[in-house]
Amino acid sequence: MLPEIVDNIRKLKHSATARIARIKHYQGKHFCPCCKGRVIAFNNWQHVQGETCPHCGSARRHRLLHLFLTQHAPVMFEARKCLLHIAPENYLRRLFQKNPSIEYISADLSMENVMVKMDITDIQFPDDSFDFIICNHVLEHVIEDRKAMKEFCRVLNPGGFAVLQVPVYPDKTIEDSSVVDPQERKRLFGLEDHVRKYGQDYKQRLEESGFIVKTFAVKELFTHEQIIYFGLYEGETIYTCFKTEKGFQNIRIDNLSSYH
Ligand SMILES: [Zn+2]
Numbered sequence: 387m388l389p390e391i392v393d394n395i396r397k398l399k400h401s402a403t404a405r406i407a408r409i410k411h412y413q414g415k416h417f418c419p420c421c422k423g424r425v426i427a428f429n430n431w432q433h434v435q436g437e438t439c440p441h442c443g444s445a446r447r448h449r450l451l452h453l454f455l456t457q458h459a460p461v462m463f464e465a466r467k468c469l470l471h472i473a474p475e476n477y478l479r480r481l482f483q484k485n486p487s488i489e490y491i492s493a494d495l496s497m498e499n500v501m502v503k504m505d506i507t508d509i510q511f512p513d514d515s516f517d518f519i520i521c522n523h524v525l526e527h528v529i530e531d532r533k534a535m536k537e538f539c540r541v542l543n544p545g546g547f548a549v550l551q552v553p554v555y556p557d558k559t560i561e562d563s564s565v566v567d568p569q570e571r572k573r574l575f576g577l578e579d580h581v582r583k584y585g586q587d588y589k590q591r592l593e594e595s596g597f598i599v600k601t602f603a604v605k606e607l608f609t610h611e612q613i614i615y616f617g618l619y620e621g622e623t624i625y626t627c628f629k630t631e632k633g634f635q636n637i638r639i640d641n642l643s644s645y646h
Contacts, residue, residue: 416617419452420444420477428617436617446619447551448477450604451522453616454624456481458607459547461636462518463487470541472506472521473497491516507533515541518636519548526552526580529563535595539629547636548627550592558585589625597627600634 414424421442431437437445444452455462455478462469463485471482474492482490493504504510506521507530519538525531538548553576561582565571568578575583584591592599602624604613613620626637 416615418442418444419449419456419616420481425617439617442477444477446617447522447622448475449616450618450622450624451478451520451549451551452481454602454607455520455549458602458638459518459636460638467517467546468515468543469518469520470511470516472504472519473524474500475522478520478522506537509537509541511541513540514543517543517546519546519550521548522551523553525550526575526582526584529581531582532591532595535592535597538627539596542627542629544630545632545635546629547633548597550625550627552584552588552625554584554586554588554623556586558587559583559591560585592625592627597629598631598633600626600628600637602626602639 410426414426416425416428417423418425418428418439418441421439421444423439423441425440427440428436429438429440431445439449461467464487466487466489468489469482469491471479471490471492473494474497479492482488491502492500493502493506494500495503495505502510506524506528519542521538525534528534535550538550542548555576559582560574562574563581565574565581571580572578575581589599589601604618604620604622604624607624608616608618608620610620612618628634
């Protein structure tokens with residue numbers, strides 16, 4: 387009984403704090419699409435300025451994907467579709483799970499709160515199982531990333547698409563699987579648990595794994611004012627991957643001005 391009371395008090399306190407924050411930010415000039423909250427200023431995270439939402443904690447990459455999927459891939463939310471979400475982020479999981487038309491499967495190898503334990507280099511589902519696959523900032527942690535890309539291509543429905551986001555740097559990809567020291571990995575690849583630093587050839591690597599790839603630059607999708615408004619990173623690119631050209635029909639690019 388006591389733990390239940392403590393838990394309820396904790397939830398009430400959290401809810402009150404969240405309400406106070408909403409009031410404080412009521413006249414903010416920014417907006418988080420993940421929690422629909424007004425924001426005075428996005429919070430800094432490590433050395434990155436304006437990264438996280440003060441209400442829900444979403445990062446720039448979550449806000450970008452949330453906007454892209456809801457505005458440019460509305461088909462995801464319209465008919466009965468099967469979605470595979472790897473290393474599910476709560477900011478996106480909520481969006482998918484609240485929609486009854488999505489048959490949602492969350493999966494990961496090490497996370498606890500997922501529906502399926504999955505090694506993405508050896509996926510336990512048959513060919514063409516999923517209409518959509520979302521895998522956000524995972525492949526840079528995977529040594530056999532080409533194997534994972536091929537597996538995603540195998541289990542993707544020919545009429546569907548995958549969004550496979552990674553941090554991409556200006557030069558060519560650098561990787562060295564013999565580097566295992568966390569500090570050396572951080573120095574070479576950006577973070578202690580990254581096994582490579584992807585470069586501008588990331589698209590080519592996806593294509594070599596069997597995908598047809600269409601990229602969308604943030605600058606192409608949003609105006610400068612919108613990038614500021616939603617707290618996005620203007621240098622980011624979205625990598626949409628298709629198994630056949632039929633998959634293109636899922637993406638709408640005729641509504642670029644519908645963000646406000
Ligand atoms: Zn938020």
